Amino acid sequence: MSQLCPDVPGRPTGPVDVLLVAAVIMIDIDGRILLARRPEGKSMAGLWEFPGGKVEKGETPERALIRELNEELNIDVTEACLAPFVFASHTYEDFHLMMPMFLCRRWDGILTPREGQTLKWVKIQDLGTYPMPPADAPLLAMIRDFL
Numbered sequence: 001m002s003q004l005c006p007d008v009p010g011r012p013t014g015p016v017d018v019l020l021v022a023a024v025i026m027i028d029i030d031g032r033i034l035l036a037r038r039p040e041g042k043s044m045a046g047l048w049e050f051p052g053g054k055v056e057k058g059e060t061p062e063r064a065l066i067r068e069l070n071e072e073l074n075i076d077v078t079e080a081c082l083a084p085f086v087f088a089s090h091t092y093e094d095f096h097l098m099m100p101m102f103l104c105r106r107w108d109g110i111l112t113p114r115e116g117q118t119l120k121w122v123k124i125q126d127l128g129t130y131p132m133p134p135a136d137a138p139l140l141a142m143i144r145d146f147l
Contacts, residue, residue: 013098017095022061023052023136024069024077024102025085025143032121033143036072039116048102048120048130061100072117075109086142090135097135 023139026034036047053068055061062079069077081104088099113119122130124147 004022004072016091019095019097020055020061021052021057021097021099022064022068022102023088023099024048024065024082024104025050026107027103027147028121030121030124032147033147035122035127036113037116037118037120044133046131047133049133049136054097057141062102065102069107072110072113072115073119074112074114075107077104077107079105085146086139088135088139092134099135101139119124 028034034051036051037048038045040046051069051073052065053072055064059067062082065082066077066079069075082102083104084102085101087101088097090097090099111119120130124144127143132140
């Protein structure tokens with residue numbers, strides 16, 4: 001006898017727009033993780049998130065991250081330095097987010113916020129003290145367990 005898992009309350013059962021966003025867990029030499037605070041005027045302003053951005057048509061998640069990290073943080077990352085880690089799948093009110101997450105320990109350049117965001121290096125045990133978007137928060141336990 002098998003049992004089906006019940007539907008998640010509040011999740012749409014019909015068609016929904018899916019947004020593909022790639023994100024990275026950047027780890028410095030001291031084992032801290034980079035968080036970026038979303039600037040005023042953007043959706044979810046004030047929340048802390050992992051760097052990354054939308055995957056454009058024709059891009060792979062890795063290529064999107066390389067582009068986004070250069071545009072947003074003024075650093076260069078090669079595809080070889082992006083290790084696939086985990087993904088998030090979360091339904092927001094207007095869309096569904098699919099977010100592959102990568103790990104990165106090596107990059108070239110000095111981190112410079114270019115889009116009004118605040119950057120902070122955070123110890124792993126302190127990650128849970130920063131308010132995050134709903135899609136990011138469930139990943140914290142996996143990050144702590146892995147690192």
